[in-house]
Amino acid sequence: MRFLSILGLSLLLLSCKETPKKVDTDMNQSTKEVEAVKNDYPEALQQVFDAHGGLASWKAKRSLVYEMPDPENTEIHTTDLYSRKDRIDSPGFSLGFDGEDVWLLDPDDNYKGDPVFYHNLMFYFYAMPFLLADDGIVYSATPALDFEGMQYPGIRISYNAGVGTSYKDEYFIHYHPETNQMAWLGYTVTYRSGEKSDNVKWIRYNDWMEVGDVILPKSITWHAYEGRNIKEAKSTVQFENVSLDETPKPAAFFAKPDASKVVVGKVQ
Known part of the structure; x- marks a missing residue:
């Protein structure tokens, strides 16, 4: 499948981390209070957030859903933006994270990847630049x-020691000098090895769409590279039917189905 080849590349390249978030779950939190959070970030990053609709608009959302189209196996990804619980549904399998365990529902043994690694992999690519507002950065x-x-x-983005499972990873966000929109994401990988790396991979962000009052990727493209010398495009992932909702999904939506199995491993 096309997804498996693209995401197989991603599995080798990216280590995703789930940073603990201090979240006010009161849905009546004022916009003024949310805006105050912006003071914790560099001015340039605040301008990037603003160019994508503003951090206050993003933080007012609770549920993100998008599709990754594929002729053989389109996937629907759903994430609770506060708890970071998630779920992926496709014709061949379903998997998710219920807040404690990663589960896999795959009666016909269709899924060949690593569910613990994959359950939130594309979310961490897709929700840029807003995930750069997480704690511990x-x-x-x-x-x-x-x-x-x-x-x-x-x-340059690095993490305090102990934040997430791969705190030695580094990220580099580069933005358009005129529009301030995000243009590139560079990242290093320490997943599995645990060793700090200076090999930076590059993804181009130049295809955007409006989702309500927020601007999110319509597609992202991996490029070949030699150091910081960016070369030709290698692979592209498309996103469709994207929605952001201020109302959370029911807790049961992310719960482990009775027929599924818990996947043992380190949650990212």
Whole structure:
């Protein structure tokens, strides 16, 4: 399947982390209170958030749903943006994270990947740049990224020790110098090895769509590279039927189905 080849590449390249979030679950929290959170971020990153609809708009949302179309096995991904519980449904299998365990419902043995790694993999790509507002992040300077004659300013993202399961990972967000929209995501990988890496992979973000009052990716594209020299496009993932809702899904939606099995491993 096309998804498996694209995401197989992702499994080798990306280590996703689930950062603990301090969340006010009171849905009546005022916009003013949410806006105050912006003061914790570098000014350039605040401008990126604003270029995508604003952090207050994002934090007012509770549920994210999107489809990853494929002729053989379209997947529907659903995530609770507060608890980070998630679920993936497709004609061949379902899997999810109920807040404690990763589960897999696959009676015909269709799924060949790593459910513990995959359950939130695409969410961490898709929900950029807003996930860069998570707790435990350290922001610092990084040189601009040059691509096709344009200089894209950037911000280096690292994590405090003990945050997530791969806190040695580093991320680099680069944004358009005129629009401030996110343009590139660079990332290193420590998943499984636990060793810090200086090999930065690159994803281009240049295809956006409006989802209510927030701007999110319509597609993202991995590129070949040599160091910071970005080369040709390698693979693209599309996103369709995207929705953001201020109302959460029922808790039962993410619960482990009776016929499913718990997958043992480290939750990302």
